[in-house]
Amino acid sequence: MISKTKTILAAVLGVSVAATLALAQSKPAIDPARIDAMLKTAFKAAPADWAGRIEGDETMKICSATNNAPKADDAKKIEASAKASMKYPDDGKLLGDWQKGERIAQSGYGMRFTDYPAANPNGGNCYACHQMTKQEVSYGTIGPSLLEYGKIRKFTEADTKAAYEKIYNSHAVFPCSLMPRFGLNGILSIDQVKDLTALLMSPDSPVNK
Amino acid sequence: MKSLRTIVAAIALLGTATFDRAAAQQDAVERELEKYRQMMKADPWSNPALLDADDGEALWKKPAGPNNVSLEKCDLGKGPGVVDGAFAALPKYFADADRVMDTETRILWCREKLQGIDNSEFLKNPHPGGGARVKEVGRIATWIASKSAGMKFAAKLDHPKEVDAVEVGKVLFNRRMGPFDFACTTCHADSGKRIRLQPLPFLSKPEEAKKVVGEWPAYRVSSTHVMTMQHRVLDCFWQMRMHRVQMGSEVSNALIAYMVKTAEGGDVAAPGMKR
Structure with a gap:
């Protein structure tokens, strides 16, 4: 009816x-259970500890089911769980080394089945989706341009924290964001998230030149 | 990628300051690529995939396996041995197998049922590594696809099991998975987007799907071999940080059924030539 x-x-x-x-x-x-079973069969070549890559957490279940447009109450739930997931550096310093950050932003290495055993640290592959510096013309457009990201925000402490959090788990601000949850999912270490924060928020970073 | 960057750099020198620099550079890259594609179209025999298609035809006709018979009696959906136009009508539901199959899956089925070949060893590593030649099943698929070139995608996909496969494919297309939370839709659910400089087709949109889905199997310049659609799906899962998806699995067949349904009415232009 x-x-x-x-x-x-x-x-x-x-x-x-x-x-x-x-x-x-x-x-x-x-039936979602049917899809899960189908995926388990299709990826039977995967090592046992890859099972979690199929299942996904509550946030991903909602985002997949709603085509990344969660209803208001679900969006709030996702935001809250993402906020609760944040981990910060022990010393409280959120700005790392922007030069290391630039290398992380360029690299798409890591966690593909051909990347084991790991020969390099994982990358963030930021340029795949974002414009970041005037020098790098090979950038993607799935995410917004981040040119002059810190400069536009006047390098404030609050915006530095917000940038760190977006990299760590962007769903705290944008529920069902397309961006990987680099911190929460263990793609990047806390030090690497700091280095990327510095790439965005340091006055001497090429992002802000 | 390096040569692309060289082109970008060269064209950038000619760009005027009034243009948005990045956009102008991107347009220049696109123009160069389009010129390359046009040259390829002007001389279809320049596509190395045709060598594999030729070999695929020979393999189709050659007796092989424990039963020492050829694949010439294989029913690709239009009756035993009918190859012309078969690819344009696949995937479809096959009652003998009680499942929806694409071209490659059907070749595997015929190898097993007609030739008596146990596919399990082959399925451990069915696709070529970078630089290596497409394997035998892929060559046969390339030939079969080439025998539908110029036709329109016309898979009916109206049997209940086919309708179901398309629906499952759509769910899978939206399903975010792996440590990067990627789905097919991360890259293929919008128009005019790109990864680095690579333009991305909006595969849920018929107008865009029609242009690209029919180009596979295709010779891929960056990996210097023919890549079939089953291999192409695996390649996306690789980038999604998922493992090797089983060739011919319900998952890959459902995704292919969904893409072919979306591309319905588009031209089959296989074997194509891709970046």
Whole structure:
């Protein structure tokens, strides 16, 4: 009945995006347990300790199911759990070495099945998605440009902390952000997150020149 | 990538200050790549994938396996031995196997059922490494695909199991996985985006899917071999930090069914030539 109502609603509203979404959601859902089982079979060549790569946590379940557009209450839940996940350096210093940060931003190495045993530290691959410095013209556009990131924010302490947190777990600010949770998921170490924070927030970083 | 950067650098010198520099550089790169693609299209015989397609035809016709028979009686969906147009109508549900299969999966099935070949050893490592030649099943798939070149994608995908495969494929396409939280949609759910300088097709959008899905199997210049669609899906999972997806698995077939459904009506242009 609800499904029918939605279909009629969709027809009446015609081409609006909301209607298209309603129509899509009215289709019978695929049982998530079936998808999980299918994935386990398809990735049976994976080592046992890779099982978590299929399952995903509560945040990813919501983001996948809603096509990264969580409802307001789910968005709040995701934000809260991301905020609770933050870990900071013991000495409280959030700015590392921007030169190391630049190397981390350039590198896409790490955690692919061909990267074991690891020959290099993991990279953040920031340039794959973000413009960051005027010198690097080979940058992607999935994420926003970060040119002059710190300069625009006047290098404030609050913005430095916010930048650190976005790198550590961006869902604290943008629920269902497309960006990897570099800190929470153990892609980058706390020192590496500091180095990237410095790349964004140091006045002498090429990002701000 | 280095030569791309050289082109970028060279063109940058010519750019005027009034242009957004990065955008102008990107346009220049795109123009150079387009010129390359046009040259390729002007001389289709320049595509090295045709050598593999030729070999694929020979392999199809050659008796092999414990049963010492060829694949010439293999039913790719249009009846035993019919190859012309078969690729353009795949994936489809096969009652004999009781599952939805793409071209490569069907070749594996025929190898097992007709030739008596146990695929399990082959499936441990079915795709070529960088620089190595596409393996035999991939060569056969390249030939079969080439026999639909110029036709429109017309897989019906209306059998309940086919409808289900497309729906499952869509769910998988949106599913975020691995330590980087990536899904297919991370890169392929918007128009005009790129990774570094590589433009990304919006694969859930029919207009964009129609342009690219039919180009696979394709000769990939960066890895100097033919890459089949099953291999291409594995390559995306590699980047997603997932493991080797089983060739011919329900997962890879569902994703392929979803992409082919989205590309319905698009031209089959296999074997293509990619970066």
